[in-house]
Amino acid sequence: MKKNLLLLLCVTFLVFACKSESVEEQEQEQSLAEIEAALEExxxxxxxxxxxxxxxxxxxxxxQPSNTMGTTFSIGMSSNSTMGTSGTLIKECKVIDADRDPWGAQEPTANFWWSKTADGSDYFDPSTYFSTTDSHSLKFLEYDNGTANIIGTTIYGTCLVTVNVWLKDKKSWADWSADGGGHKKEGTAGNASNSEDMHFYVIDHKRSTIKAEGGDCVQEGTFGVEQRPDPNDDNTPNYGVHIGPGGANYDSNVGAHGLAGWGWLIDKVTCERLWLIDFNFRLECEPVNExxxxxxxxxxxxxxxxxxxxxxxxxxxxxxxxxxxxxxxxxxxxxxxxxxxxxxxxxxxxxxxxxxxxxxxxxxxxxxxxxxxxxxxxxxxxxxxxxxxxxxxxxxxxxxxxxxxxxxxxxxxxxxxxxxxxx
Structure with missing residues (x-):
C-alpha cells in the first residue's frame, strides 16, 4: 500500500512538473518573440x-563595379562573392613610371604602352604612352595565394585608362623555366637583371579589364586583357609578367624593383585580339602590416x-x-x-x-x-x-x-x- 502511494505521488509530481515546464517554455517563447519583434523594428x-x-x-x-564585391566571412566559415577571393594582401606597392632608358630621348616616361598599330611599329610615338599624374596613378597589390593586381588609372592627354589587371600562378625562375617559360631581358635595367632573382605571373584574362575614356583614346570602351605571347602556343616563347630587381626593363635604375609584362586588349564578347599593350614600371613597396x-x-x-x-x-x-x-x-x-x-x-x-x-x-x-x-x-x-x-x-x-x-x-x-x- 505504501509502495502504491509513493508511486501515485511520483506520477502526480511528474504531471505537475511537465505542466509547469510547458507554461515556462510558452512564456519564454513569448518573451523571445517580443524581443525579436522589438529588435526588428x-x-x-x-x-x-x-x-x-x-x-x-x-x-x-x-x-556593380567588378572590383567592389569582396570576400565575405561568416562565423567559423568563409563564403566567396561572385568575384572570388583574392587571398590575404601581403604587399602593396606604388607604381613609379619608367624613364624608358635607353630610348628616353624618343619615348616619354611612362608606365603603360598602348600601340595604335597592329604590329606595334609606333614604339616611338609619344601618344602611345600613358603615365602618372597627381590625380591618376597605379598600384601593385600582391596576395598570399599566388595572385596580384595592377589597379588604378593612367593617362595621356584626354585619354584616361582605368586598369584592373589580375595576375595569377606566381612562380620562381626555377619553376617557371622548368615549365618552359622564358625571361624577356631588354632595355637598360632588363639586360642587367638576373633571371634567378625574378618571379613570374600570367595575366588572368577571366578577371582583367582595361577601360578607356576620352577623345585621345585609340577607341573608347571596356576591353579584356590577354597574355602576350600566348603561353599556350608552342610556337611562341612564354615570357609571362616578371617582377624583381631590374624588372622594369626600360629604365636606367639598374637593380631597382620593377615589373614588365605584355598583353593584348581583346573584345570582351568575341575575344578578338585588338591592340598590343605592355606594362613597364618600377615599384616602391611597403609591408601591409604598417x-x-x-x-x-x-x-x-x-x-x-x-x-x-x-x-x-x-x-x-x-x-x-x-x-x-x-x-x-x-x-x-x-x-x-x-x-x-x-x-x-x-x-x-x-x-x-x-x-x-x-x-x-x-x-x-x-x-x-x-x-x-x-x-x-x-x-x-x-x-x-x-x-x-x-x-x-x-x-x-x-x-x-x-x-x-x-x-x-x-x-x-x-x-x-x-x-x-x-x-
Missing part, C-alpha cells in the same frame, strides 16, 4: 535622415554586420563628384558576418560618404573622406569597421573611440545566445 529605423543630395535611380541599382592614419579618402572597408538576424544589405556611394548613387555592395548577410566594400571612383575612393540600406530601407551613412579618422574599432549602428585603407595612407590604424556601451547590442547578444544555443 529598431534596426529598420534610420539613424539619420536620407541625404537629400543622393539620387538613387535605375542606373544606380544596375551599377598602418597609417586615414589620409586622402577611404578606398576600402572591411565591415562586420553586428546583428542577430540575416538581412539584405545594399551600399551606395556617389559617383565621382555627382549626386548620382552607384551600388557597390548588394548581398544578404548572415548574423555577425564580415564583408568588404571598395570605392568605385577613378582613384578607388568612396567620396564623402557611403550610404547603407537594410531590406530596402535607408539605415545610415558612414563618412569616408578621412575628415573622420576612421579605422578598426569605429562603429555606426549595427556596422563595425574591422579594417580598411585610404588612398594616400594605406592600411587604416585603430580608431580611438570614447568608452561607451550600446544597450541594443547587449539585448541582441542575449537574444541570439538563447535562441541559437538554448542557454
Amino acid at each position: 529598431e534596426i529598420l529605423v534610420p539613424e539619420s535622415e536620407v541625404d537629400a543630395t543622393l539620387v538613387i535611380n535605375d542606373e544606380s541599382e544596375m551599377a 598602418c597609417k592614419e586615414c589620409t586622402g579618402d577611404v578606398s576600402k572597408l572591411r565591415l562586420k554586420f553586428d546583428w542577430c538576424n540575416s538581412k539584405r544589405v545594399k551600399i551606395f556611394q556617389k559617383k565621382e563628384d555627382t549626386c548620382y548613387g552607384i551600388k557597390i555592395f548588394d548581398q544578404t548577410l548572415e548574423p555577425y558576418e564580415t564583408f568588404v566594400v571598395k570605392g568605385a571612383n577613378h582613384d578607388g575612393s568612396f567620396g564623402k560618404y557611403i550610404y547603407i540600406y537594410i531590406d530596402g530601407c535607408y539605415y545610415t551613412k558612414i563618412r569616408t573622406d578621412c575628415y573622420l579618422k576612421i579605422g578598426p574599432g569605429y562603429e555606426k549602428g549595427v556596422f563595425k569597421v574591422k579594417g580598411g585603407a585610404s588612398t594616400e595612407g594605406g592600411k587604416l590604424c585603430e580608431y580611438e573611440k570614447p568608452d561607451t556601451k550600446c544597450y541594443r547590442h547587449w539585448v541582441c547578444y542575449y537574444y541570439y545566445k538563447y535562441c541559437k544555443y538554448g542557454y
Whole structure:
C-alpha cells in the first residue's frame, strides 16, 4: 500500500512538473518573440535622415563595379562573392613610371604602352604612352595565394585608362623555366637583371579589364586583357609578367624593383585580339602590416554586420563628384558576418560618404573622406569597421573611440545566445 502511494505521488509530481515546464517554455517563447519583434523594428529605423543630395535611380541599382564585391566571412566559415577571393594582401606597392632608358630621348616616361598599330611599329610615338599624374596613378597589390593586381588609372592627354589587371600562378625562375617559360631581358635595367632573382605571373584574362575614356583614346570602351605571347602556343616563347630587381626593363635604375609584362586588349564578347599593350614600371613597396592614419579618402572597408538576424544589405556611394548613387555592395548577410566594400571612383575612393540600406530601407551613412579618422574599432549602428585603407595612407590604424556601451547590442547578444544555443 505504501509502495502504491509513493508511486501515485511520483506520477502526480511528474504531471505537475511537465505542466509547469510547458507554461515556462510558452512564456519564454513569448518573451523571445517580443524581443525579436522589438529588435526588428529598431534596426529598420534610420539613424539619420536620407541625404537629400543622393539620387538613387535605375542606373544606380544596375551599377556593380567588378572590383567592389569582396570576400565575405561568416562565423567559423568563409563564403566567396561572385568575384572570388583574392587571398590575404601581403604587399602593396606604388607604381613609379619608367624613364624608358635607353630610348628616353624618343619615348616619354611612362608606365603603360598602348600601340595604335597592329604590329606595334609606333614604339616611338609619344601618344602611345600613358603615365602618372597627381590625380591618376597605379598600384601593385600582391596576395598570399599566388595572385596580384595592377589597379588604378593612367593617362595621356584626354585619354584616361582605368586598369584592373589580375595576375595569377606566381612562380620562381626555377619553376617557371622548368615549365618552359622564358625571361624577356631588354632595355637598360632588363639586360642587367638576373633571371634567378625574378618571379613570374600570367595575366588572368577571366578577371582583367582595361577601360578607356576620352577623345585621345585609340577607341573608347571596356576591353579584356590577354597574355602576350600566348603561353599556350608552342610556337611562341612564354615570357609571362616578371617582377624583381631590374624588372622594369626600360629604365636606367639598374637593380631597382620593377615589373614588365605584355598583353593584348581583346573584345570582351568575341575575344578578338585588338591592340598590343605592355606594362613597364618600377615599384616602391611597403609591408601591409604598417598602418597609417586615414589620409586622402577611404578606398576600402572591411565591415562586420553586428546583428542577430540575416538581412539584405545594399551600399551606395556617389559617383565621382555627382549626386548620382552607384551600388557597390548588394548581398544578404548572415548574423555577425564580415564583408568588404571598395570605392568605385577613378582613384578607388568612396567620396564623402557611403550610404547603407537594410531590406530596402535607408539605415545610415558612414563618412569616408578621412575628415573622420576612421579605422578598426569605429562603429555606426549595427556596422563595425574591422579594417580598411585610404588612398594616400594605406592600411587604416585603430580608431580611438570614447568608452561607451550600446544597450541594443547587449539585448541582441542575449537574444541570439538563447535562441541559437538554448542557454
